[in-house]
Amino acid sequence: xxxxxxxxxxxxxxxxxASFYWxxxxxxxxxxxxxxxxxxxxIPLVTVYDEDIIRHAIQLIFFLFILMYxxxxxxxxxxxxxxxxxxxxxKLFNCSFSxxxxxxxxxxxxxxxxxxxxxxxxxxxxFHVKEYIAYQLNKENPKEDFYEKNYFVPKIEEIxxxxxxxxIVILAESLEKTFYAPEISKSYLPKLEKFSLEYISNDNYNIxxxxxxxxxxxxxxxxxxxxxxxxYNVDPNSYFSHxxxxxxxxxxxxxxxxxxNLSMVMGSSSDFAGCKILCQTHGGFSIYDRDYFEKQGWxxxxxxxxxxxxxxxxxxxxxxxDEFIHLKNKNEPFVxxxxxxxxxxxxxxxxxxxxxxxxxxxxxLEFDKNLYAFLDKLKQNIxxxxxxxxxxxxxxxxxxxxxxxxxxxxxxNVFFGNLPDIPSNKLQEKMTALDIAPTILQSAGAKWENDxxxxxxxLFSKESTLIEKYGEKEFDRLLTPESKFYDNFF
Numbered sequence: 001x002x003x004x005x006x007x008x009x010x011x012x013x014x015x016x017x018a019s020f021y022w023x024x025x026x027x028x029x030x031x032x033x034x035x036x037x038x039x040x041x042x043i044p045l046v047t048v049y050d051e052d053i054i055r056h057a058i059q060l061i062f063f064l065f066i067l068m069y070x071x072x073x074x075x076x077x078x079x080x081x082x083x084x085x086x087x088x089x090x091k092l093f094n095c096s097f098s099x100x101x102x103x104x105x106x107x108x109x110x111x112x113x114x115x116x117x118x119x120x121x122x123x124x125x126x127f128h129v130k131e132y133i134a135y136q137l138n139k140e141n142p143k144e145d146f147y148e149k150n151y152f153v154p155k156i157e158e159i160x161x162x163x164x165x166x167x168i169v170i171l172a173e174s175l176e177k178t179f180y181a182p183e184i185s186k187s188y189l190p191k192l193e194k195f196s197l198e199y200i201s202n203d204n205y206n207i208x209x210x211x212x213x214x215x216x217x218x219x220x221x222x223x224x225x226x227x228x229x230x231x232y233n234v235d236p237n238s239y240f241s242h243x244x245x246x247x248x249x250x251x252x253x254x255x256x257x258x259x260x261n262l263s264m265v266m267g268s269s270s271d272f273a274g275c276k277i278l279c280q281t282h283g284g285f286s287i288y289d290r291d292y293f294e295k296q297g298w299x300x301x302x303x304x305x306x307x308x309x310x311x312x313x314x315x316x317x318x319x320x321x322d323e324f325i326h327l328k329n330k331n332e333p334f335v336x337x338x339x340x341x342x343x344x345x346x347x348x349x350x351x352x353x354x355x356x357x358x359x360x361x362x363x364x365l366e367f368d369k370n371l372y373a374f375l376d377k378l379k380q381n382i383x384x385x386x387x388x389x390x391x392x393x394x395x396x397x398x399x400x401x402x403x404x405x406x407x408x409x410x411x412x413n414v415f416f417g418n419l420p421d422i423p424s425n426k427l428q429e430k431m432t433a434l435d436i437a438p439t440i441l442q443s444a445g446a447k448w449e450n451d452x453x454x455x456x457x458x459l460f461s462k463e464s465t466l467i468e469k470y471g472e473k474e475f476d477r478l479l480t481p482e483s484k485f486y487d488n489f490f
Contacts, residue, residue: 033132148485154448164333175392175412191372205411207395216273218393221433223250225454244278248489252283265320266339267311313342345398387417
């Protein structure tokens with residue numbers, strides 16, 4: 001009986017773990033335990049409910065209980081199984097046989113244990129569970145707090161604007177230069193590749209630094225020059241009780257104080273992962289998202305993108321252009337933040353009639369065409385006081401076959417307009433999402449005593465970025481440990 005109970009518990013655990021693995025990979029792609037842990041702690045406070053997702057979740061849970069009952073029957077109802085098989089075999093072949101229960105349960109246990117080991121291996125390989133547990137059990141307590149040593153933000157009153165530029169920031173989901181790397185035979189971003197060669201682009205925008213590997217991590221870095229971390233001694237509610245990192249200064253706080261109009265346009269819900277709270281409490285953005293457009297009467301079914309997420313990127317870019325014209329006509333300085341998601345792993349979004357490969361490459365080819373058209377439209381309508389930047393938020397959370405041929409995966413980025421001078425070495429120097437914060441602020445025309453904001457160093461600075469100084473592995477290691485200084489931002 002003990003063996004049967006053990007087998008049933010292990011079978012049930014395997015079923016639930018396999019389902020968890022499938023859901024996470026299907027919805028979010030290739031993420032790690034740090035990201036999952038952050039979302040599990042924080043997302044219940046800012047959950048975006050979708051009727052379709054809830055319906056599918058209920059269906060999945062129902063299916064899981066059916067599977068669990070099946071295993072219960074296979075393990076505990078051996079006599080009934082034997083009786084049923086004998087009844088059928090006697091009817092068809094006029095014969096019968098008996099099941100050796102001990103051998104049967106042993107054989108079933110081997111299958112269950114093997115399945116559990118396989119699922120566990122897949123989960124560890126995909127989410128780096130062993131690495132995460134090892135870190136939690138052996139947290140470093142460095143003698144010197146890296147954040148305290150290296151963090152710097154100017155006081156708002158010490159920041160001046162000789163000339164106020166408008167800035168359009170386009171966040172492009174999972175956009176990598178890997179899709180046109182020289183090591184592969186075909187470019188999956190032919191138009192954006194051409195665009196990056198015509199304008200300013202950094203060749204070494206890093207893809208894998210702690211706290212920057214998912215969208216809200218990148219947005220946090222672009223705001224504060226800080227990675228996203230859930231303080232080790234901080235209640236998760238502190239993230240959202242009043243504001244997002246309430247005691248940290250954002251570049252958008254600075255711009256709002258200097259009378260900039262700040263707008264965000266996105267096709268998904270801004271509630272997800274606390275984006276709305278971040279953008280409204282740091283800068284007071286006007287947010288035009290899925291909820292807003294639905295209330296305005298735009299048909300979500302007609303303009304839908306990735307299932308469950310919201311409107312497609314072409315729709316979002318059309319609405320963003322409308323907002324650009326609106327802001328431009330006000331003759332006041334502005335920042336327009338556009339968030340695009342059609343290239344989100346694992347499948348992305350591409351209209352059926354435009355599909356060629358049947359995988360996410362179709363989404364990137366479609367995105368390439370649509371974003372290039374949007375950028376071309378902007379080029380024809382911006383003035384000398386407007387700067388445009390397109391930046392991938394993080395690397396694709398999916399392993400494609402041709403990625404193995406690419407020596408170094410890098411984030412896509414391109415800047416155009418009346419930019420400040422850029423030192424020649426900066427386009428080959430390593431940079432991360434942390435460096436985008438001072439880059440945006442200086443693009444807007446801001447000046448202060450140096451070129452640093454948070455842990456970020458501006459693209460327009462002669463000073464090297466921190467990842468260039470320390471190297472990728474060491475910089476990633478230094479950002480990972482708990483920091484009492486960081487906890488103070490709560």
